[in-house]
Amino acid sequence: MPNQLIHETSPYLLQHAHNPVDWYPWGEAALQKAKTENKPILVSIGYSACHWCHVMERESFENKQIAGLMNEHLVCIKVDREERPDVDAIYMESLQAMGVRGGWPLNVFLMPDAQPFYGGTYFPPQNWANLVVSIKRAFDENYGKLQESAQGFTQNMLFKESEKYGLQAEEELTFTEEELVTIFNRIRADFDYEKGGMNRAPKFPMPSIWKFLLRYYAVTQDERALQHISLTLDRLCLGGIYDILGGGWTRYSTDEDWKVPHFEKMLYDNGQLVSLYAEAYALTKDHLYKEKVTQTIKWLAREMTSPENGFYSALDADSEGEEGKFYIWSKKEIDYLLAEKSNEFCEAFAISEAGNWEHGNNILHLEERLWAIDNTQWNKLFAQLLAQRETRIRPGLDDKILCSWNGLMLKGLIDAYRYINEPEFLRLALANARFLQEKMTLKVLTEDGKEARGLWHNYKNGKATLIAYLEDYASVIDAYTALYQVTFDEQWLKEAEMLTDYTIANFYDAEDEFFYFTDSEGEQLIARKKEIFDNVIPASNSIMAANLYQLGLILDRQDFVAISKKMLGKMKKLVLTETQWLTNWATLATQMAKPMAEVAIVGKDLQQVRAILDETYAPNKVYIGTQESSDLPLLQNRNAKSTETMIYVCFDKICQLPTADISKALELMK
Structure with missing residues (x-):
């Protein structure tokens, strides 16, 4: 029998709809059940392309004995972190406050009032079964101590960002070129000068770091920045983390060589990387960057675009229950397909009988460019392998459509058109912008009766169900502002302005001078968070600050410019000291330095x-x-x-x- 998730639209939740665990979606029914039955709550958070989420499901949530323990002792809630980033952010922060390194699957235990008291990430099946029993025993025997601990973790989340980080703005915001050099030097200390990127593993693409370096170079002409951009972007697109056959970047590299990917492909990575490589092409005129942008957009159109012109969220890492199976090769397959060209190909890609990865499998990965030989010849070999790969069982597709990620990809298409001038890129961009305008925009009335624009967060099967978060407004406003600047069609500028006015009215905290992540009209959780630190996706506040500055100049809206400068002014001290996690703020600083x-x-x-x-x-x-x-x-x-x-x-x-x-x-x- 299916559980309560059977009525959901999220592919991740539907993957769990036939587990023997009596899963509930996040909502009043589950929260009320916990209060009525006085049981601890398990909130288990993941996403459809998450490999270890699938592993834990197979090992524990499909195990009838373990499921029986969970059903007896807990009220179990499954959350798609991509649909509910607000819920994910709260319980991820609580986990980190407990001294546990965050990740997914994220499993957090709550009191019946939804306050967290314990959590972790992946657990092997026996450990998980033991933990469930221990949680219920502690709940029954030490209720008062757990409640006190939960209240402490919750209280920690209620401090405003200005108070938490000691943020104070200067009277008048300035950024000098010398301060930009200071920012660059702080990032440079952690460069991997041999293999590109930052000096750590696993390696994530981190587009906002390299975008800052591009903009920093444009201001300072510091050749050290350009050298590291070139090294990093080359290594990021020569295979392994990049799908050299089909196009598109995977989520991250598990090693320091960019060789072994975590094979899922996420829309948000690819949108930002298309923007980054398009800008890098504008600066360097390097044909390799143009080629990767073009190939990735072809992949987007071929595999990730809905009939209504929305962009799907992700492709799974797994197929046939095995990570990366769709993308890897045995030498025997290569020899058969490429015949007399096989030796040359295998030498270039270090392919062997033993495999360059594990279990005799090979990942297509290059250390150097292949320009020594006619590129047309290599493309023919790639086409042969791609044709064979298309006959394999495909990875799962997460076909929900998220407003924020569509905004990032729309901006990527616009930047690609802007710098490569390919009309097809603009056609795809306009089709997606109209989709967002028609299917993911809602008309609302302000208190004085004027029409305003709001957004939906998600869309699937012809309907949207969740009102948008700050990340949705930030990325769509950015994209619409960019679309105006290549089409000069003022409807996109008006849309951007209306969405910005709505965001200020419904998200802005005038006291703290940052934007909340959730709409004032949205569901009230145990805390209302703000997102100020840039990560793989830049913080929604840093994107909004840049939007306000650009729109303020274009529209002569000095109120927009003033908010932007206040936001960056309060972040300036952190930008200069904690630079690596604030590089999108630093990019805005390059615009204000000159x-x-x-x-x-x-x-x-x-x-x-x-x-x-x-x-x-x-x-x-x-x-x-x-x-x-x-x-x-x-x-x-x-x-x-x-x-x-x-x-x-x-x-x-x-x-x-x-x-x-x-x-x-x-x-x-x-």
Whole structure:
């Protein structure tokens, strides 16, 4: 018999719907059951592409004896961390407060009032069975002590970020070039100078670190930054962590060589990495980066796009119950498929009978580029292997659609179009933006009766069920603002402004001067958290701070700019000292260290002019444009008056004389 998860839409929850564990989704029914029966709650959190989540399910949650213990002693709740990042954030923080290293599966035990008292990650089956019994015994025999401990962990989460980290803004925010060098030197201390990335394993791509280095180089021309960007981006796309046959990056490398991936592919990684490689191509004109962007977008269109033009969340690491089986090769297979070309291929990729991984299997991984031989020849060999791989049983697809991750991928497509100028990239971007506009946007009325825009967090089977979090607003506003700057279609700018106004009204804590992660209209949990530290995905507050700065300049909304500067001002001390986890904030600092160019383009050829301007990498600018006329503040009294398309370069609303000469405009932008 299925359990209570059978009515859910999340693929992760549905994977557990036929477990003998009497799972409930997070919600009032389960929380009330715990209070009525006075039982401890287990909140078990994971996601569909999580390998160890699958292992624990097979070993423990599908075991009838262990499930019987769980059903007898606990109220069991399953949570998809991607659908409920608010729940995940609270109980992950509580686990870390207990002195336990976080990860997934995340298993936390709560009192009936949902306050946490103990937790961990993966447990082997016998350990898990023993723990369940011990938890119930402690609950029965030491209820008062557990309640006191739980209240302590909860109280720790109620401090505001400013209080917790001693954050105070300077009277007037400044960032100097010398301070940017300080930030760079702090990150540089942990570089892996031989293999790229940071000096640790496992290795995550961490796009915001390398984006900061690109922007830092644009300001300072520090060759050390460019050298490490090039080393890292080369190693990130030469196989192993990158799917050299089908395109797309996997979640992380388990080793320091970028060789052995954790094989799941996540939309959020690929959206950010497409942006990163597109920017790197704009700077270096390195064909390898353009090739990987193009191949990854083809993978996105082929495997990750719904009929309605939403982007799916993830591809699993496992197929046929085995991690990576879809992606790995035996030498025998390679010899059969490539025939007389096999020796050359196996030598290049270090493929052997014994295997370059485990159990005689080989991962396609390169240390060096293959440019010594005609690349067309290699592409033919890749195509042969890809065709064979397509006949295998595929990894599971997590086909839920998340607003925040779609925003990251939409921004990736826009950056790819901006710097590579491939029309298909813009077509995909517009199709996805319209999907977000039509299926994941809700109209709401403000207190004064005006229409505002809100968002949904998730979408599947034709419906959205959860109101959006700050991460959704942050990434979609960023994408819409970027989409305006390549299309000059003002509907996207208006959408971005309306969503920003909604976010300020419903998420902003004026006292703490940061944004809450959850909507004031949303479910009230035991704590209302804020996200300020950048990780594999940048903090939603750092993305919002950058959005407010850009939109404030484009729309002349000084209230937006003021909030942005207050946010960065309060973070400045941490940015200078804890840099590695604040690199998206540091990227915003690069925009404030030098004046931001406001580039207005007026005339019928504005699209072509924008494209030519973007052939030169100069990220510290915003675009505003119209073919004829516009009511936007920076375009007022700037109507098209001749056959020439004119470019106005302004700094802080003070403009140089207009020019039709693109090279002169580029000089003015410096």
